[in-house]
Amino acid sequence: MGERKGTNHYYPPDYDPGKGGLNKFLGTHALRERARKIHLGILIIRFEMPYNIWCNGCGNHIGMGVRYNAEKKKVGMYYSTPVYQFRMKCHLCDNHFEIKTDPGNLDYIIVSGARRQENRWDPTQNGQVVPEEKATQKRLFDDAMFKLEHGKGDESVGKSVDYRSRSLIARRDELWQDDFSANSMLRSKFRAVKRAANASEIKDKVLLKKFGLDMKLVPEHESDVKLATLLSLKPSSSITERLKQTRADIINRPVLPNSSGVSVSKLKSLTNGKSLTNGRSLIECKSGLGLVRKKCSDAQAVSSPLRPDGQSDVAEPSSEVTSDVSTVQDSSPRKEECADEKVNVSLVSCLYNNDSSSSE
Incomplete structure (x- = not known):
């Protein structure tokens, strides 16, 4: 509502209404600094990261929803829909990455400077309910026989997963019937794991300090213990040499x-x-x-x-x-x-x- 107030606009004494609006008279753009590259077809916008990515410059993770000042420009058309490309700078290094729209798949594509963290999967492979395509929805609306056949197929799928869903519900009710006991059991298990991890960390620090090393030690394995025992029992010389x-x-x-x-x-x-x-x-x-x-x-x-x-x-x-x-x-x-x-x-x-x- 601020732009409706006259106090927000200053008209100089030499203002000529015949030259157009106040921005044209002053030779400025309404978007100010955001339009400093407008003559190149580039507009500065606020871009929000559509998914998780990894920066190729510093290797750091950039989460979905992080916002950047991006240069927006038009690079093509998908039928009658324009395809836009966004160029922005990583906030952790000097690397720039570019992302463009993909109207055909309703997605974004990384052009350069970063790589996507893959969290995509096929919903039909893990039993998720997938919405019907537009062609199938249109046929269900027009063809009664196809609608009947489609309904029978859904019923058969529901019967096949009914036993599994019932078993999952029964298991949930059995485990979480007493919430306090289940919570206590989980917390005691987590405490034991945490105590073991702290003891192992203290042991590793003592060992590294003893030998003056600066590295990260991997957890000890049973096969490593057996191999070290065999090496310690190995004789320094053979029978013939002795x-x-x-x-x-x-x-x-x-x-x-x-x-x-x-x-x-x-x-x-x-x-x-x-x-x-x-x-x-x-x-x-x-x-x-x-x-x-x-x-x-x-x-x-x-x-x-x-x-x-x-x-x-x-x-x-x-x-x-x-x-x-x-x-x-x-x-x-x-x-x-x-x-x-x-x-x-x-x-x-x-x-x-x-x-x-x-x-x-």
């Missing part, structure tokens, strides 16, 4: 308990692969006593003093093999001198005799 490692440790193990460098492989290298002969004695280093002869066995015990040069009076084999066998560790002043002594074949053979006698 046997090889054990054999290598036995070969490289020192022969003397107090020795740190003599092994079976080293002794074999000293004898060049030949079998050792039965020796008579074993030379051992004692603190403060120099080199002392130790008895190998009762039958082969021989007591003979050592010469000042460290050699035994007993005849030794002609072939002598030297080794880097280190002597027994002690705190005597002659420790370094004992380490420099030479071990001949009799020492090695006596060592093997001692091992064999102890095993027997």
Whole structure:
């Protein structure tokens, strides 16, 4: 009613009624800013989104009923009905999308910039009541026989779904006969689900904080638990590898308990692969006593003093093999001198005799 009041219109003193109305005299349009592109055939209107869409620019959801300032223009004709196209800007990004009318299907079509969220279905597939087409309605009005046949078809369809509808009604009455109990049961079930979800969320936060991760964890599955158990029980090496490692440790193990460098492989290298002969004695280093002869066995015990040069009076084999066998560790002043002594074949053979006698 405001446009009927004269106070809303200002007529300047030089106004000439012969030029037309006040808008023509001032050179403006009645729609003001909405008609700023009227010379291009574009009118600014307020457009309301006809259905839910997804913006292709930012990927956000735009719900049905959201309003935009859209540029409206005519792009064609459907028989005598004009086809309009609307261009608008997304309010969450700089993307523009275009939608046009579809008079043939009584719908809107997205031209560019967005995609439709599909919520359409065929009502005949889920038992909905579908209104008749105009041609069928006209035939029902004019043709009595077609009306009778159509009515019989509706009765047969009603009988086919009568049992299902009755069962649904009975189930509803059984479940919701006591509204308070049904509501309490549903709320207790929802509380249990919510408590489990909160516990899982706290557990995930602790795990992510422990390992310094920033990601979203998916729910744990039973198959994942079984796979993790199998991986934790899997041996680090195979049986063959363990046997090889054990054999290598036995070969490289020192022969003397107090020795740190003599092994079976080293002794074999000293004898060049030949079998050792039965020796008579074993030379051992004692603190403060120099080199002392130790008895190998009762039958082969021989007591003979050592010469000042460290050699035994007993005849030794002609072939002598030297080794880097280190002597027994002690705190005597002659420790370094004992380490420099030479071990001949009799020492090695006596060592093997001692091992064999102890095993027997």
